Amino acid sequence: NAGVTQTPKFRVLKTGQSMTLLCAQDMNHEYMYWYRQDPGMGLRLIHYSVGEGTTAKGEVPDGYNVSRLKKQNFLLGLESAAPSQTSVYFCASLTGRAANTGELFFGEGSRLTVL
Amino acid sequence: ELKVEQNPLFLSMQEGKNYTIYCNYSTTSDRLYWYRQDPGKSLESLFVLLSNGAVKQEGRLMASLDTKARLSTLHITAAVHDLSATYFCAVLKAAGNKLTFGGGTRVLVKP
Numbered sequence: 464n465a466g467v468t469q470t471p472k473f474r475v476l477k478t479g480q481s482m483t484l485l486c487a488q489d490m491n492h493e494y495m496y497w498y499r500q501d502p503g504m505g506l507r508l509i510h511y512s513v514g515e516g517t518t519a520k521g522e523v524p525d526g527y528n529v530s531r532l533k534k535q536n537f538l539l540g541l542e543s544a545a546p547s548q549t550s551v552y553f554c555a556s557l558t559g560r561a562a563n564t565g566e567l568f569f570g571e572g573s574r575l576t577v578l
Numbered sequence: 579e580l581k582v583e584q585n586p587l588f589l590s591m592q593e594g595k596n597y598t599i600y601c602n603y604s605t606t607s608d609r610l611y612w613y614r615q616d617p618g619k620s621l622e623s624l625f626v627l628l629s630n631g632a633v634k635q636e637g638r639l640m641a642s643l644d645t646k647a648r649l650s651t652l653h654i655t656a657a658v659h660d661l662s663a664t665y666f667c668a669v670l671k672a673a674g675n676k677l678t679f680g681g682g683t684r685v686l687v688k689p
Contacts, residue, residue: 494675505666505681506621513675521676553620555677557670565609565628567668567677569621 469570486554495537499550584680591657601667609670
């Protein structure tokens with residue numbers, strides 16, 4: 464049981480390049496979230512998903528796209544990276560079942576630098 | 579839109595003294611979470627609060643939830659240096675399942 468796994472852990476991009484961050488969870492959770500955290504700041508929600516095949520915008524969705532084709536995977540894409548997207552990205556998942564304690568699981572983070 | 583506000587943003591503590599961090603939110607919530615984050619690390623789960631009046635304690639930390647006031651508190655008893663970290667609350671909105679974080683409270687415990 465690996466929990467929530469993010470890949471890659473580190474990446475350096477040039478402005479204009481594209482990339483995809485993968486978040487994988489093995490707990491059969493319904494809800495998954497992508498956040499970014501800038502230095503000294505809190506977590507801001509980029510996009511989230513409440514089930515396979517569904518996605519929704521968070522607070523800062525511009526410049527990002529997401530997909531949830533499989534329940535266990537939530538992908539975050541940057542089509543044309545910009546220096547303003549330099550950040551640490553965190554993925555989280557939790558079950559939607561009301562009977563559960565509702566614990567929220569986080570990945571280890573992915574540090575992205577855009578030059 | 580759900581807004582989550584923490585205060586204070588920064589808390590300088592003396593060892594042995596008691597302190598409280600506040601988390602206010604603007605709309606009906608389903609769950610409230612408290613997390614700890616050390617520099618350069620991911621978030622570590624502290625508490626999940628599911629209902630009004632819920633109180634949970636772990637060591638020197640105690641969290642409570644008042645859904646009518648839309649307020650949660652994280653109380654630190656007899657602070658020690660190991661508690662230095664940034665603490666976040668997060669609220670899961672009842673409708674739509676959007677999970678929103680507060681801005682965090684940076685805690686520094688001085689000897």
